[in-house]
Amino acid sequence: MHRFFVKPHQIEADSITIDGEDFKHITKVLRLKDQEEIEICDGADKDYIAVVDQVEKDYLVAKILRTHNAFGENQKIKVTLFQGVPKGTKMETVIQKCVETGVVEITPFTSKRTVVNLKEKADKKLARWQRIAYEAAKQSKRGMVPVVSEMMTLAEVADALDNYDLVILAYEDAREQSLKDVLSSLEYDPQTIAVIVGPEGGFAPEEAAMIEEAGGYAVTLGHRILRTETAGMVVLSQLNFFYED
Helix, strand or coil, rough: EEEECCCCHHHEEEEEEHHEEEEEEHHHHHHCCCCCEEEECCCCCCEEEEEEEEEECCEEEEEEEEECCCCCCCCCCCEEEEEEECCHHHHHHHHHHHHCCCCCEEEEEEECCCCCCCCCCCCHHHHHHHHHHHHHHCCCCCCCCCCCCCCCHHHHHHHHHCCCCEEEEEECCCCCEHHHHHHHHHHCCCCCEEEEEECCCCCHHHHHHHHHCCCCCEEECCCCCHHHHHHHHHHHHHHHHCCCC
């Protein structure tokens, strides 16, 4: 069943209005007919099963048949990924796969070993990245659309870490401490978790030290060195295994 997200103001009583790009996709690409069922999410963990009931020039109205809570969210933890900006289209892969594995927010950042300069294209890149997050959320039946936030510097990331119950730094030079070691040793259940992954060149030692001084746990992800576009989804998968019902 095809899935779409709407804003709360688009839902009224027993009907939902769909316009914009999703309206075009339904009518021009999918060519859904009257009374065909679609799945609609309000972005706040509630799903609606509805049928196409009325098609106008610029919008359609779907009639709600039934509602239920969305199944695509981890109710125990909310994970934000701070991702060092990689080269080429790797950031798109990071966003797509990490949305699929449950991240709620992705914040790109620059650091000493960042090799790309996105200053002139930042707004266009951000809009494209947010669209990728939206499409991935639809595909994976998420109960919300993760936000791709504006770019930060690593120093700004360090300043923001007080907002999280747990901070995980995926660090290639960490040897002794695994993510499992950290999670098993905690005497509390974290609800908000920050995961920090560097760009292709990783972190300079002083950068890793800065994150640790801000309360982060530097962890190894195993005996193999992972690509930057792989590390985030590996951490998310391990967190899901540890915390998800």
